[in-house]
Every structure is written in C-alpha cells, then in structure tokens.
Amino acid sequence: MNESDSGVELQAHVVIVGAGPAGLAAAQVASAAGLDVLMLDAAPQAGGQVWRARQGVAAEPVARALARLANARLLAGTRVATALPDRTLLIDGPAGARRVRWNKLVLATGARERLLPFPGWTLPGVFGAGGLQALVKGGWPIARRSVLVAGSGPLLLAAAATLRREGADVVGLAEEAGPAALARFARSLAAHPRQALQAWRLGAALLGVPAIVGWRVIAAEGDGRVERVVLQGEGGRTRTIACDALAAGWGLLPQTELAQSLGCAIAQRFGAPAIVVDGAQRTSVDGVYAIGECTGVAGAAAAHWQGELAGHAIAGAVDARVHLPKRSARRLTREHAFAAAVARAFPMPSDWAERLRDDTLVCRCEDVPWSALRGQPDLRAAKLATRCGMGHCQGRLCHDTLATLMHWPRLPVRAPLAPAPLATLLAIPEHPSDEELPT
Ligand SMILES: Cc1cc2nc3c(=O)[nH]c(=O)nc-3n(C[C@H](O)[C@H](O)[C@H](O)COP(=O)(O)OP(=O)(O)OC[C@H]3O[C@@H](n4cnc5c(N)ncnc54)[C@H](O)[C@@H]3O)c2cc1C
Structure with missing residues (x-):
C-alpha cells in the first residue's frame, strides 16, 4: 500500500x-x-x-x-x-x-454498561455502576460517601468492591435476581473454579455490606440530588434506603x-x-x-x-x-x-415498562419522557417525532431501552459513531446505511 x-x-x-x-x-x-x-x-x-x-x-x-x-x-x-x-x-x-x-x-x-431509566434516574448522584467505578479509579473522591449499589449482574460486585476499597460506605448491594436464581447460579460456579474464586474474593471484600437479594430499584428521590432510593421486593413490598449516591446497572x-x-x-x-x-x-x-x-x-x-x-x-x-x-x-x-x-441468572428485567411513569425521562440527552414515546410505532418514528436519541450519546442508552422494551427493530448506525469535531465530520463522505439489528 x-x-x-x-x-x-x-x-x-x-x-x-x-x-x-x-x-x-x-x-x-x-x-x-x-x-x-x-x-x-x-x-x-x-x-x-x-x-x-x-x-x-x-x-x-x-x-x-x-x-x-x-x-x-x-x-x-x-x-x-x-x-x-x-x-x-x-x-x-x-x-x-x-x-x-x-x-x-x-x-x-x-x-x-446497560443503565435503564426509572423515576429519579436523572438526579445528580445517580450513576451507572461501571461509570462510577471508572470515575473513582480516575481519582474522583468517594471516601465517606454512602453509596447504594443496585441492579443486576456480577459487575455490581466488582463495582461495589472498588468503591469500598476507595473509602465509600457501601450501604447495600441490591440484586434483582431472586434467591432461587442466585442459588442456581452459585451451583453453576462449581464447574468454574476461577470464577468461583473471583466471586469468593469479591464476597470477602464486601463482608459486612448488606446483600439485598430479590429487590429492584423503582425510584431515586431527593431534593435536587439523590437522598434515598426506593426498592421493591416480593409481593410489591417496598423499602427505602438513604444514601448520597446510587450506582446502578443491569449488565453490559x-x-x-x-x-x-x-x-x-x-x-x-x-x-x-x-x-x-x-x-x-x-x-x-x-x-x-x-x-x-x-x-x-x-x-x-x-x-x-x-x-x-x-x-x-x-x-x-x-x-x-x-x-x-x-x-x-x-x-x-x-x-x-x-x-x-x-x-440466564441475570436477564434483562422483563417488566421494565411498569417502572416508568409518564414523566420519567427515557432520553435524558433530549429530555423526552415516556409519555411521548410509548404510543410511537417504532424507533424511527419515535426519533423523528421527539428527537429521542439525537443528543450527545446518540441513542446508546435510550434506543437500547426502547428496542428492548417495545420489541422495536434497532436503527442503522450513522457516521460519526461518536460526537466528533467539524473537521472530522467534513472528512466523512455520504455513507451507505447498515442493516437493521435484531431486537
Ligand atoms: C464500565 C465497565 C466496567 C467494568 N468493570 C469490570 C471490573 O471491574 N471487573 C471485571 O472483571 N470486568 C469489568 N468489566 C467487564 C470488562 O470490561 C471486560 O470483561 C473486559 O475488559 C473486556 O475486554 P475487551 O478487550 O473485550 O473490551 P474492553 O476492555 O472494554 O476494551 C475495549 C476498548 O475499545 C475501545 N474502543 C471502543 N470503541 C472504540 C472506537 N470506536 N475507537 C477507538 N477505541 C474504541 C475502548 O476505549 C476500550 O478501551 C467492565 C465493563 C464495563 C463496560
């Protein structure tokens, strides 16, 4: 060449x-x-x-x-x-x-990471668990702050361990998967000694942190920033946990x-x-x-x-x-x-739409609430009618949420793949679009 x-x-x-x-x-x-x-x-x-x-x-x-x-x-x-x-x-x-x-x-x-919308998720102090972990590794001060880690999947354990090591007071680890699913998963670890050891090490690092198993986040609340998180468990019971920050995630x-x-x-x-x-x-x-x-x-x-x-x-x-x-x-x-x-143990929750209220922002870049989106026929129509997915993250969060919740086909990607300076945009010729993704 x-x-x-x-x-x-x-x-x-x-x-x-x-x-x-x-x-x-x-x-x-x-x-x-x-x-x-x-x-x-x-x-x-x-x-x-x-x-x-x-x-x-x-x-x-x-x-x-x-x-x-x-x-x-x-x-x-x-x-x-x-x-x-x-x-x-x-x-x-x-x-x-x-x-x-x-x-x-x-x-x-x-x-x-997959961060899903719920009432209060745009309050300051609500983070993606992996995002907060990355911030803290970069030197962001977390010492003495009380943090609730919640959602589903093994990444929560790794994030909680990092936060605790850097001095956070991890007030709980709320896992949506119930005790039966977790027991099945624990049994599957017997065939995977390396992962079993890793899980044991993370467990040891989190000794004393309350494990809140089978509870799901339904809202973050507070005056101008997160002050408490509402969890819902079996039979619709709720409990509220006070915290300075919520680190949430539902897998990758x-x-x-x-x-x-x-x-x-x-x-x-x-x-x-x-x-x-x-x-x-x-x-x-x-x-x-x-x-x-x-x-x-x-x-x-x-x-x-x-x-x-x-x-x-x-x-x-x-x-x-x-x-x-x-x-x-x-x-x-x-x-x-x-x-x-x-x-199998930590699937995407199937009931997500039930956690959204009319005014819950699904697209937080363009401030588009659930009420403006749920009646749309597909992602393309939703985007054209509401600007959902046209902000800085280019739909990385909201388009995944909507495609999964509504079983809508995903949209083709467009150049640039991430926000880019004007000089880069000018170097992009007309680009053919891609196939639609499976939901
Ligand atoms: C937020 C987050 C936190 C995680 N924390 C943990 C943890 O604590 N412990 C653990 O065991 N696993 C963790 N994981 C899972 C872990 O990322 C993977 O198991 C492992 O890092 C995967 O390796 P990889 O090489 O496939 O991808 P990655 O390690 O993710 O590397 C991908 C690289 O591609 C680069 N990239 C992506 N797109 C472009 C582009 N268009 N142009 C240029 N560069 C690009 C990214 O900057 C990134 O550095 C985490 C995952 C995420 C998303």
Whole structure:
C-alpha cells in the first residue's frame, strides 16, 4: 500500500480497534509473528475497562502486555469516527482527523454498561455502576460517601468492591435476581473454579455490606440530588434506603456500532446483540475479525483467548505453519459456558415498562419522557417525532431501552459513531446505511 495514495495517512497490515484484554492479546500474537500492527483506542491509555489506569498509573497486566509488543504502534486517545470504503477507517485523535488503511481489521471495541431509566434516574448522584467505578479509579473522591449499589449482574460486585476499597460506605448491594436464581447460579460456579474464586474474593471484600437479594430499584428521590432510593421486593413490598449516591446497572451491552458500519452480521448472544464470529474470530466481512466483549459479554479471560485466536488466524494467513491454538479454543469454550450461565441468572428485567411513569425521562440527552414515546410505532418514528436519541450519546442508552422494551427493530448506525469535531465530520463522505439489528 502506498501511504500517499488517495489521502491515506496511516497504514498497517493489522489494525486493531480497542486496546483492552482482547486487543492486547491479538496485538501480541500478530506482532510476535512479525506483522506490522497498529492499535487504536479512544481512551487515553491502553487497558480497556477492566485494566483501566488508576489515577493515571497503568494496571500491571497492561504494562506487561505493552512491554511484550514487538512490531506494534499504539495510538491512544484516538477514536474511530467511521469506516470508509477501500479498507479505510477515519480516525479522530490528538493529530486531528486522519485515514488509516488496513489489510486485516480486528474489532476489539468491548462493551458498555446497560443503565435503564426509572423515576429519579436523572438526579445528580445517580450513576451507572461501571461509570462510577471508572470515575473513582480516575481519582474522583468517594471516601465517606454512602453509596447504594443496585441492579443486576456480577459487575455490581466488582463495582461495589472498588468503591469500598476507595473509602465509600457501601450501604447495600441490591440484586434483582431472586434467591432461587442466585442459588442456581452459585451451583453453576462449581464447574468454574476461577470464577468461583473471583466471586469468593469479591464476597470477602464486601463482608459486612448488606446483600439485598430479590429487590429492584423503582425510584431515586431527593431534593435536587439523590437522598434515598426506593426498592421493591416480593409481593410489591417496598423499602427505602438513604444514601448520597446510587450506582446502578443491569449488565453490559456489546459495542457493535463500528461492526455495523462495516456491514458485519449481528445476532443475539448472551442476552444482547453482538458481532457474529466463527471459530477463528472472523466476522461475516472479508478481512474483518472481532474479539472480546463486542462479540458477546463473557469477561476478560474470554476476551484474551479470543485475541489469541484472532492473532493466530491472521498470522496463519501469511504463514501456513501457524495454526489456531487448541488450548485457547478449549478455554474459550469454558468461558462461554460461564457467560451463558450469567446471562440466564441475570436477564434483562422483563417488566421494565411498569417502572416508568409518564414523566420519567427515557432520553435524558433530549429530555423526552415516556409519555411521548410509548404510543410511537417504532424507533424511527419515535426519533423523528421527539428527537429521542439525537443528543450527545446518540441513542446508546435510550434506543437500547426502547428496542428492548417495545420489541422495536434497532436503527442503522450513522457516521460519526461518536460526537466528533467539524473537521472530522467534513472528512466523512455520504455513507451507505447498515442493516437493521435484531431486537
Ligand atoms: C464500565 C465497565 C466496567 C467494568 N468493570 C469490570 C471490573 O471491574 N471487573 C471485571 O472483571 N470486568 C469489568 N468489566 C467487564 C470488562 O470490561 C471486560 O470483561 C473486559 O475488559 C473486556 O475486554 P475487551 O478487550 O473485550 O473490551 P474492553 O476492555 O472494554 O476494551 C475495549 C476498548 O475499545 C475501545 N474502543 C471502543 N470503541 C472504540 C472506537 N470506536 N475507537 C477507538 N477505541 C474504541 C475502548 O476505549 C476500550 O478501551 C467492565 C465493563 C464495563 C463496560
């Protein structure tokens, strides 16, 4: 490839989007095989969500992984704005808008947390559990604040443990899944000793924190900021818990926007739409691979094994002596069995619409209440009539909520994939739209 061709400013044999556990593992294998690797990540440092830097200091596994990279460059603070024709990406970073040409593209874009609307969720002091965890890891002061952690799924345990370690008074951990579902899940841990140990460690870190099992958040209340949270349990009983902050979350959602803009097939996996891949991590688009949580939420270890598989598949395409490692495939199968058990134990609540009041804002960027949305025929009509999903987050929260609650087809993604400066917008040509996603 010629770097001066048609305005292409960067090129690499392998371009990896996302430098979390998945992207780093793929980069290690591909660069060790002598391939030219370029990694891009929107975050200021490599590591992704689980190995996020603490107050600017890289997590130990990240430092080790970066030290092992041979022929790899990392552009941090650099986001892919969109996919362009001819195996090219438009990126946006400290050097402004640039184009990157790839021969093999690896999508390792991870997941984001699912935060659902409920009365009072826009009050100051209400956070996504993972978002608050990230803020606190970045140095945001939480010491001595009383925090209720609530919602559903194992991420709540990790978030609560981080908050407690940083000095928060975690006044409770409210899990929606009932005792029977939790007991079934606990039994499934017997087949997964690594996860059992992790759960035991998190449990030990949370000793003394009240476990409020089978209770769901129905409202956050307070005068100008959250002061208490109302929970509802079996038979409609309610209880109110005083707190300075609520950290809430209902699992994770794969980030598939870039894959969609490339035309990759998407299907439900582990309870949410994810990029479809084969055993070598190939997507439905030639030359494009996907690894980690964008292919289904299954944890950091699964992300790592998928990264290894993709790295070997790409290296094997130029050197027939390289084969897919059977060990990585076996371990991935085990991680996926666990991910399926998590998805069964902590599903998206089916009764969400009952928690919304007429004036509950479903789209908090554009202040669109539930009453303006529930009579709409589909997402497109809802967007046109109310501006829902046209704000800063581009529908990442409200469109998922509505697609899930109302069983509406999801909308095609549009460039740019995230808010971008004008110079980046000007570099985007007319772009064909994508297939609609399954609900
Ligand atoms: C908020 C949050 C908190 C979490 N906390 C924990 C925890 O405490 N413990 C735990 O075990 N698991 C946690 N998880 C789950 C954990 O993220 C995964 O298991 C693991 O990090 C997945 O690795 P990955 O490489 O697939 O994705 P990630 O680690 O998420 O990495 C994906 C990377 O892709 C980058 N990216 C995405 N889109 C673009 C784009 N368009 N352009 C450029 N870069 C892009 C992101 O900046 C990110 O760094 C958390 C997840 C979330 C969403």
